[in-house]
Amino acid sequence: MEHESFTITGYDPERVVQDGNRFLLANGYLGIRGTVEEADRSSLPAVTLAGVYDQYQDRWREPVNAPIGLFAKLILNGKVMGLGNAEAHSHVFSIDYRNAVLTRETDFGPVVFRSERIASLAEPHLLTASLTLSFNTDGEAVLLTGISTDLWDINGPHLFDFHNTTGEILLCESITGEKKIPVAVTQSVSYEHSAEEMFQITGEGVFRRIGFTVKAGEKITFSIFSAVYTGLDVQEPAKQAERLCAISKAAGYSECKRAHITEWENIWKQCRIDLGGNEDAALALMASQFYLNSIAPRHADNLSIPARGLSGQTYKGAVFWDSEIFLLPMFLYTQPQIAASLLRYRIDTLPGARKKAKEYGYRGAFYAWESQEGGTEGCTNFNVVDVFTHRPVRTYFRDKQIHISGDIAYALWEYYRVTGDRLLLEQGGAEVILECARFYLSRASARLDCDAIDYADVIGPDEYHERVRNNAFTNQMVRFCMENALRLKEVFSDKPEQFEALLDRLDYRTDWELLVKALGRIRRPNIRHGVIEQFDGYFDLEDCRLETVRSRLVNPREYWGGDHGVAGTTQIIKQADVIALLALFPENYSDEDVAANWMYYEPRTEHGSSLSACMYALTACRIGREELAWKYFCDTASIDLRGGGKQWAGDIYIGGTHPAANGGAWMIAVLGFAGLSVSNGSIELRPHLPVQIKRLQFPITQGNKHYLITVTHEGWKTEEL
């Protein structure tokens, strides 16, 4: 169908980086950027591995990019038939979202180079491609194909001690610099045409030169199989990579593709939203669901998703609060086992959070703002580079954005609330909530002469205002975390000894008493004419228009936040903050509250983060302003198709796909437009369908049951599947 695939025709070197994101294929284990087979480093090709990090010298830690086993370059009669080398009469990149297949077709004149590529969902260590070369001339051809080690890294290099082996299977072994993790990539090729093979090992990889004679009108097909394993996956990654390469080749490209498509069919059955009435929006939503599903960890049960997915090394490949607040809902309502994986990642990285709390002189669990493996904090003290001095700027995301622990506790509670399943709480989730609450106890500032407890010197979701006091969002997350910590006793009321044993093990008796006392004392936000003050003193800041603030920029790449930024001393905010609070705690606020805050904050929001629009859309639905919600929905759903979003923060590249916006698009469609809510196992719908949508249909999972929900302007129905 038209709105299940996305095609771009023509070649534009300016668009290569953006297209790398748009045509990304991923399977949760790895992501392969959408670059052509013959791409060199300048096109930023990458096979980015999930959960494998490395630090080079004193640079930022980031995910490791593996050698690229799908490299292929055609030389025809001595001339390279590649983009940038030969003139292309036409060039088409097309991604089929339903089947997760990327197709490329370039007409160089003497030859049409067509490829199909998958990152197998059936076998996450496998990349495979099928090349079909249609010749319009006679001649001698060479296909140079193999494993390229000419890798793009933002803060690399990360792989060392390359050891290359040739044969039917090419093998490229290396190890990471910091933790000495072995990385093995294999490649083999099958084809039927008679040819002569030679091998080549250079500084840029290990290759086979397949030489063959062609005639005009001939069409020759090559199937390429490449397997990737690291020492984190298996004991002997090289052996496993060779094995997988061999069996995949034996099975053949078509069989690999069939198994892959079957898996994707299964995913779509679980979560596909069918949006009727607007082709563009339907395509954008499909794309959005595709990008998010493709990076979901399905091969492991305790992995989360980085803020830019598997589209490269942006944001250090780290896991942010995006996972809990923006990605979790879709999985929670459609594929709870993946939601559980995201949360198990947090449970398993509790030691890292404890370590971070201790580092700052606190107790309990202070989760990493940018979490890497084991909960290691990837966020540095300097996250922005000043455009005037080119000096790094001290930012406070790492040390002051304390709502992260509460976000995780919130998500654990959501999992329990929506699925009704206590298992995650039993398997460490309760401990996480208790430890987050303990962190907040120790992070509190109490006054000696009055009752209120402040949370001073924090950063809320709106990062432009650093080091504020009593951010309303943060204080509510703290309160909710503490409430749920205390509520756990009820949750485990059937196993009181077990829960008491947990409290004993955590030496939590005194803290429990402190929690009981502290809870009611946490500062409530100031409210003026129904508008919640984002933090103490926010209303006293300069109240000016977004355009005024923008006009003060001296350099368009300037960072807006902090005391030096144009927004920092005004009421202009980066993203939904109070509005996020309203969206996440809908039952705490009346429709009038939501309306008053929406009207106040919306014109003061720059939407400098892809996390913003979704919260505005959800709350717009709530107050019956579907036309406003629609605009934010379109922004959110189409972000990766458009190639939108900020590309730069100061001097630093921050491009990539936007999983949080992808998750946000699902949230708007299902929780906003359809108005789905689940409480004690019963499903409620309060639709707010924009006029642009005629019909919305989607499956959800509730416990062991699966439902198909249909919403139109006339009404709605829920069918059990």
Next chain:
Amino acid sequence: MEHESFTITGYDPERVVQDGNRFLLANGYLGIRGTVEEADRSSLPAVTLAGVYDQYQDRWREPVNAPIGLFAKLILNGKVMGLGNAEAHSHVFSIDYRNAVLTRETDFGPVVFRSERIASLAEPHLLTASLTLSFNTDGEAVLLTGISTDLWDINGPHLFDFHNTTGEILLCESITGEKKIPVAVTQSVSYEHSAEEMFQITGEGVFRRIGFTVKAGEKITFSIFSAVYTGLDVQEPAKQAERLCAISKAAGYSECKRAHITEWENIWKQCRIDLGGNEDAALALMASQFYLNSIAPRHADNLSIPARGLSGQTYKGAVFWDSEIFLLPMFLYTQPQIAASLLRYRIDTLPGARKKAKEYGYRGAFYAWESQEGGTEGCTNFNVVDVFTHRPVRTYFRDKQIHISGDIAYALWEYYRVTGDRLLLEQGGAEVILECARFYLSRASARLDCDAIDYADVIGPDEYHERVRNNAFTNQMVRFCMENALRLKEVFSDKPEQFEALLDRLDYRTDWELLVKALGRIRRPNIRHGVIEQFDGYFDLEDCRLETVRSRLVNPREYWGGDHGVAGTTQIIKQADVIALLALFPENYSDEDVAANWMYYEPRTEHGSSLSACMYALTACRIGREELAWKYFCDTASIDLRGGGKQWAGDIYIGGTHPAANGGAWMIAVLGFAGLSVSNGSIELRPHLPVQIKRLQFPITQGNKHYLITVTHEGWKTEEL
């Protein structure tokens, strides 16, 4: 004597601003910058009034500059004989520190223009000058003299509704814009030569044109008398100004000068330090004492001294902690009535401090960081202008530099300790200390789960590091303030009902109990190898050399502090911070402590403030490193002679005289080199005389007794006078 006057010969337009400070005359009521009689606005001439402030539009509030009644310009045979108009064969400016007389002599060829000027100490509303014109040519001359309203203002204009009257006495009346304070300036002239007078009123003032015929070899003298009154001084300022002008003219210039010199002789008797062995140092110290004494409030008993004295409008003419910590000691030990005036200013401005505390949500007294009349806060949220964007930068001096209240409480206690006089405490000082302690109670951050009380989000003396936690200096000032609040009960043990009544009036019972409990809980600093950590986390900052940090500047006028400045994220500090702590609480630290901290912090200090050197010199004496103390003494004492000190902070002019350094020079000489300390009325000396000084002699006052102390390398003696 040679080292009692300072002379500069030659005219250099580049030096005019600097010379305005060096040749400043002042008498506590007003200061007149050292510019020539004919100077126009470009030379920054000014008669700056103490304690009179005005705000123009939304600019910074600053002191009012009065119209200048000593204006005089000679026109000889149609040609202006003025610097910048006519060529000067020679030009000499000379200030006699002992008599506080400024002499100017310019040889224009056809005429030598000599003037003498005083800002009368006998009559603080009076400026008077004697002009002697020696003609080398025949001709027609005009002396245009009167009251110039062509005023230099940094953030003006401040005077409006000018009303000028002519006659024997010229009168210029005006009122300030903000508070409508009348300002009246009069002028009259006496001379014996026959001449014809005409009047002139222009947009630039009110003048008389004295026309006369001269012969070569003739010498003609004019005496000019100008009086200044404002509506803050008297009911009818114009009348008083006319009266003073008339009686001064009747008395004559010589009589005015005689009375002035008598007053200065009296000052020198009370405080003059005689430094033998090094002429340069002796001159610098004399100058230093001169500048400080000339701006001391002697006409009022509740005025303090601005950070740049009466040398103009720099730093908004505001009173900083400089007054209590750097200026007070000289007065305390030599002219306690002036020390009392500085402190009464704080007692009287307690309502302003209460108001500021309330504004920030605290109780008690939070004194203004830049205090104007009535304790009004002159410090804005934006004190620095970024050199790259020319945008104002948010600074936190106003809201976070909380040690100011403790500094004032410290000074009140010092006054009581050194003079043994309880009167100031009775007359409001006790209330100030209690209210400062109450502020600190309400400003404390307590943890819920541990005992320590933090002072978070503060700025210590080192302003380059903003918003730090547990600044050691601040926490000690807080502790000392609380201790002294509790100690007041003892002080008033002979009048317990009176003290109890005060506590009742202040509703202080609960706070008293809180104080008792809080005192022991205030966080002590971290100590590493004997070195006190300036604030939590300071040791973790980048430890680099001053030169490294300086080399990172992209623009030499860049502000070093805050998160954006080159120093803010390193261990490089602006000024003595821990070292100031050691200097102010000598009994709390061993010599070894002082040595360890000195060696650590000295190479990490930029000395970007004139307050820094003095503290380093005092502590260097303490540890027997007189050679290091000598260097810092010379820097401190000579700052205004040299015209040193920073002239710019970002884009903002901060030049002027440096009263804190002047006070610091006295402190080094007396408290450091002579090692004077006073305790329970007994005088102790622990001399640390640098080899450069052969003999140091100075008077001090202790209660009703006056002593002359002499220190040489051989020993010391104390004589009662």
